[in-house]
Amino acid sequence: MAELPLCDRAGNVLLAVRGVAETDLPPVPAAVVVVVHAGAVLLMFDKRRRQWELPGGMREPGESARETAARELAEETGIHGVALTFAAVAEFDLVDRGRRELLAVYRAELATAPRLTLSEEGLGFRWWSPREPVETGMSPLDAEIAARTRT
Known part of the structure; x- marks a missing residue:
């Protein structure tokens, strides 16, 4: 795992990935899903x-974070009806929004x-093992989240 904080090419910074109880999750604007199969993580x-x-996206009005994760996973990958386990909350400093989020x-195993x-948002899929280096063209922030939460 990389040392945090970790910056991407756009200047966004992953500050922390913390385990909390889902019941203690503060309101969040978005959710992602770390889909694991045979030790590898699905990337789009x-x-x-x-x-x-990682597949994921923004919450819609009235949606819980869990509902957002399930909807975005289905929309972006076609994966429906899988069990989702709450894994963590990730904290960012975002450049384009100029704030912490x-x-x-x-996680879905x-x-x-x-x-x-x-979907119309994606151009392809691949399976990546967190034991492999983060390659050019991968979000280092998503790769780090995946590495920290895949098990």
Whole structure:
């Protein structure tokens, strides 16, 4: 694992990844899912940001963080109805919003490889082992979140 804080190419900074009880999770604007199969983590290539990252996205009005994670996972990958385990809260300093922000992190452990379906947001999928180096083109922040929460 990398030492925190960790910065990406845009200047966003991952400050912390903390384990908290889901009941103690403060309101968060977004959630991601660390999908694990055979020790590897699912990454999608985001069309807008042009990088490999975890599936996830912004909360919609009235949605819980868990509902956001399930909806975004289904929309971005085609994975439906899997058990999600709350894993952590990640804290960021974001450049484009000029503020600190929290992100809910969920985990889904799959016994079999899922059938993946691309959405309009993604250009591809890959499985990455956190034992491998973070490659150019990967979000180092998402890779670090995955490494810290995959088990």
